[in-house]
Amino acid sequence: MPKRVLTGNVVSDKGDKTVVVLVERKVKHPLYGKIIRRSKKYHAHDEANEYKAGETVRIEETAPISKLKTWKVIERVGVAKGPTVEADV
Numbered sequence: 021m022p023k024r025v026l027t028g029n030v031v032s033d034k035g036d037k038t039v040v041v042l043v044e045r046k047v048k049h050p051l052y053g054k055i056i057r058r059s060k061k062y063h064a065h066d067e068a069n070e071y072k073a074g075e076t077v078r079i080e081e082t083a084p085i086s087k088l089k090t091w092k093v094i095e096r097v098g099v100a101k102g103p104t105v106e107a108d109v
Contacts, residue, residue, distance in 0.1 A: 024081040027097060031061065033073050039066045039093060041079055065092040074100035 028043035044059045063086075064079045071077055076098030079091040 030075045062091050063088040
C-alpha cells in the first residue's frame with residue numbers, strides 16, 4: 021500500500037526535530053455545493069531542523085515516531101518569504 025503524501029505550509033518550527041505543517045484542502049459542501057476550505061495541522065519529523073516557518077513542504081506518512089508525530093518531511097517545495105529589510109542610504 022503506498023504511503024500518503026501531502027503538501028502544506030510550515031507554521032511552526034519551535035519543537036526540536038519537529039515542524040507543524042498546515043495542509044489545506046478544498047471540498048464541496050454536501051448540501052449547498054459551495055467549494056469551502058478545510059485545513060488540518062500535522063506534526064512532522066524534521067531530523068536536521070532545516071525547515072523554517074513559511075516554507076512549503078511535502079510530508080509523507082510513516083510509522084509513529086512519537087505521540088503526535090506520524091509524518092516526516094521529505095522535501096522542500098517553496099522557499100520561505102523572509103522579512104524585507106531596506107537599507108538607509
